[in-house]
Amino acid sequence: MTDKIKNVFVSHHHKDDASVDGLTSMVSGKGYQLRNSSIRVKPENQKRIDNKQISDKTIARLLRMKMRWASQVIVVIGKETHQRDWVNWEIKAAHQLGKPIIGVYENGLKDQVEIPENLKKYATSIVGWKSDSVVDALEGKTQFQNPDGSPSPKIDGGNVTC
Template structure:
């Protein structure tokens, strides 16, 4: 397993899907330990200036090696998730989409559909493989998904 300092992650998510961050940590267990820099209820601040919030998010994304976007029923409607994914791409971060249980293909945010390096289901091996560099694209049901975005290379 990689050193814990190599497992810095930003988990982009719709706020109502926060519980799935803990669920993903439990699913991965000892196989993949990670530190999460995303904004969660235990790290919440009451900032309301969009420029200030964007600067905080940029900094937290910059710290991360990988950005994982949890795909839930309302993720595709979140302007903040869209911003986080697009900013991660600008920073050259690996971007992995993960369907939470019950999500549908139509829940994939436009930025993720365009910029993801991998999109996988709620499966331990698939998630770890995608984080570690496998360019796997799956639909919510686990069947193969056609990649619709442009090819990106991470430096």
């Protein structure tokens, strides 16, 4: 079977890097190849960022460039994601660029977790960690779920899938 290739930007808390790999692996079992343009910061570069040796303006410019290339933005939702300023910024930037925004709860989450403010405003879909749900969202099927994959009331959602 030929893979369907999706160019995506995966917004996530860097503590959740393993979930980005897991997401890629999960959808590959359904015949999808995710080409991810997001930034995965190496420890030595994280020190430079923490010490403000790289300006926020430079980071924002790089993120926007990488997002423009992607056709969709996926937000990995973990327990601490809502506290990450850059994740919230990336969601707003994706909305401004007209990108569909898909929230995916991390694998293993059973209880409801706080969702980043901008994801509440601009999500096209928010789904549980299930390959069929993620693939449906990638294909433009709007759906809103709880972390366990059960239906959830639709949130505001600001993007329209064309």
